[in-house]
Amino acid sequence: MRYGYARVSTIDQDTALQDSALALANCAEVVREKRSAVKKRPELEALLKRLGPGDELVVYKLDRLARSLRDLIRIAEHVQDVGATLKSLTEPIDVGTPMGRMVLQILGVVAEFERSLIRERCMAGQLEAFKRGKRIGRPLKLPVEEQNEVIQLVGCGIPNSDIGEAYGVCEGTVRRLHSFATGRNFNKDGEIRQLYYANKKPS
Incomplete structure (x- = not known):
């Protein structure tokens, strides 16, 4: 049986392009996933567990398939090992041959290198934004008054899940607010802050 696998990184994207290509490849079933490769x-x-001989x-x-070269090889x-075959519609390689496996590893290295470059560019852009005083990440849904209430409720020992449900936010948001208020900052811009202060010249 021929299975297709389509993946996009965020819920804001769709798999339409991949779906069309996999349909033209006569895939009997297409599995879709919307999440980051990491x-x-x-x-x-x-x-992968369903694959068998001849698939x-x-x-x-x-x-779209792997998060790293090691993951791709795995x-x-x-x-x-299960007697199936792997095919990329845009990268015609035969992983059943030594040459094909070598090309597979080269493509994996290139993809991993490309992801690292993208991450570096994103980090550089976020660092410049931080220098200008811009907050990194999604804006909080709660006004300042309600944020303070959430922090106080956590301090009173009320479960994060109950607080989140009462204020219409997820448990992770409650945890981040309290962590930031108590100095245990797990905010997404933590790494950017470290870069900023590491490169800042002493006054």
């Missing part, structure tokens, strides 16, 4: 991908892992796993591009070896 996170767990339960749909992919479940699909084919088809992806639009290899970077998946490719698993596919081969």
